[in-house]
Amino acid sequence: MQGGGCVVDNVTLQFQEMRPHEIEKKSFEIIEKELGDTKLDPVQEPIIKRVIHTTADFDYVENLCFSKGAVTTMQDAIRSGACIVTDTQMAKAGINKKELAKYGGEVFCFMGDEDVAAAAKKNGSTRAAASMEKAAAMGQKFIFVVGNAPTALIQLYELMQKGRVSPWGIIGVPVGFVNVTEAKELILGVEVPYIVAKGRKGGSNVAAAICNALLYAMAD
Amino acid sequence: MQGGGCVVDNVTLQFQEMRPHEIEKKSFEIIEKELGDTKLDPVQEPIIKRVIHTTADFDYVENLCFSKGAVTTMQDAIRSGACIVTDTQMAKAGINKKELAKYGGEVFCFMGDEDVAAAAKKNGSTRAAASMEKAAAMGQKFIFVVGNAPTALIQLYELMQKGRVSPWGIIGVPVGFVNVTEAKELILGVEVPYIVAKGRKGGSNVAAAICNALLYAMAD
Numbered sequence: 072m073q074g075g076g077c078v079v080d081n082v083t084l085q086f087q088e089m090r091p092h093e094i095e096k097k098s099f100e101i102i103e104k105e106l107g108d109t110k111l112d113p114v115q116e117p118i119i120k121r122v123i124h125t126t127a128d129f130d131y132v133e134n135l136c137f138s139k140g141a142v143t144t145m146q147d148a149i150r151s152g153a154c155i156v157t158d159t160q161m162a163k164a165g166i167n168k169k170e171l172a173k174y175g176g177e178v179f180c181f182m183g184d185e186d187v188a189a190a191a192k193k194n195g196s197t198r199a200a201a202s203m204e205k206a207a208a209m210g211q212k213f214i215f216v217v218g219n220a221p222t223a224l225i226q227l228y229e230l231m232q233k234g235r236v237s238p239w240g241i242i243g244v245p246v247g248f249v250n251v252t253e254a255k256e257l258i259l260g261v262e263v264p265y266i267v268a269k270g271r272k273g274g275s276n277v278a279a280a281i282c283n284a285l286l287y288a289m290a291d
Numbered sequence: 292m293q294g295g296g297c298v299v300d301n302v303t304l305q306f307q308e309m310r311p312h313e314i315e316k317k318s319f320e321i322i323e324k325e326l327g328d329t330k331l332d333p334v335q336e337p338i339i340k341r342v343i344h345t346t347a348d349f350d351y352v353e354n355l356c357f358s359k360g361a362v363t364t365m366q367d368a369i370r371s372g373a374c375i376v377t378d379t380q381m382a383k384a385g386i387n388k389k390e391l392a393k394y395g396g397e398v399f400c401f402m403g404d405e406d407v408a409a410a411a412k413k414n415g416s417t418r419a420a421a422s423m424e425k426a427a428a429m430g431q432k433f434i435f436v437v438g439n440a441p442t443a444l445i446q447l448y449e450l451m452q453k454g455r456v457s458p459w460g461i462i463g464v465p466v467g468f469v470n471v472t473e474a475k476e477l478i479l480g481v482e483v484p485y486i487v488a489k490g491r492k493g494g495s496n497v498a499a500a501i502c503n504a505l506l507y508a509m510a511d
Contacts, residue, residue, distance in 0.1 A: 246345065246347050
């Protein structure tokens with residue numbers, strides 16, 4: 072592709088000719104400019120900005136909630152080789168697995184597993200909830216990244232209440248209209264480090280963006 | 292997971308006990324209720340609603356633009372076995388490939404290919420743009436699904452202008468701050484069937500949601 076102008080319907084649209092890495096830099100400059108005088112916690116700032124970069128939605132300035140020390144605690148966990156469990160293949164696809172692997176971590180998503188499908192069917196629950204059960208049964212400490220199913224977040228909460236799972240942290244950003252807001256409110260009450268998008272909004276893209284922002288801030 | 296109530300900080304949050312398929316049904320009922328008297332084209336309606344379901348963002352009622360007959364043309368292409376090329380692994384992960392395979396189609400994403408990385412480096416372009424070049428060189432008719440990179444959309448436009456590619460349709464929903472709005476405006480000027488999210492918003496989740504809505508409406 073060449074930069075420059077393209078003629079459409081007699082209107083010439085000008086494209087700035089930029090190298091790929093410059094596009095991201097310019098995007099973050101625009102986000103900063105539009106944030107104006109908004110005060111952000113410097114540790115949370117790269118995460119909030121990357122979510123806006125991913126969604127073009129400034130609502131996340133208000134929506135994103137961080138427990139005290141959540142960012143550094145999760146980064147320390149990653150540094151010590153923590154793995155990630157997510158409820159969506161899309162988030163798994165979006166997380167920078169190469170960057171995570173530098174510290175020894177990997178990303179798991181059990182949503183397509185046959186045993187998870189069978190357990191969900193048996194219990195009349197969702198595969199997302201059953202996939203959290205599966206992770207808990209592995210007896211390993213994970214960072215849980217929920218980008219789709221509120222039922223995963225509710226299941227995680229119940230497993231924590233029963234002492235059956237003890238996450239390094241929770242990124243709780245499911246999206247939707249049924250039980251989503253309520254499920255996130257549950258997580259706002261726990262002692263585990265969390266990053267949660269309050270309200271209905273979120274998604275697998277937001278989930279991956281938060282993970283990547285944690286990783287990129289570690290590399291800076 | 293059991294339905295019912297969970298006690299948090301002395302507040303009991305009630306969760307409606309619902310089977311998985313009921314959650315989606317209830318979500319669409321809420322969306323319909325909140326849309327109120329908004330008039331939607333009946334062919335476009337399932338696509339607009341599924342994007343809102345995926346994003347919890349009602350802006351898409353205004354943002355989504357359909358060329359005349361875009362939905363039925365793309366559905367006919369899928370029915371005849373059309374394959375999809377996308378610029379993001381996340382969209383590939385999110386598209387219902389099982390449903391698409393019923394008609395003989397599959398989803399390609401060339402973003403991770405070595406020849407694409409090499410071509411991008413050589414030309415100083417993005418891998419997304421180079422991946423569109425690769426698709427064009429295959430000499431096959433595709434539905435192009437751009438959920439991330441405006442450079443992919445601009446490249447696609449230029450390839451069409453040169454007669455080097457003739458898509459079945461374009462789903463143009465990249466997200467971001469640099470050249471994104473302009474790249475989408477380009478596509479609004481072409482003769483090829485398109486579904487475009489005007490403005491900055493979009494993303495791989497929106498891209499996958501549109502593909503899946505096309506597929507699910509075919510199955511209904």
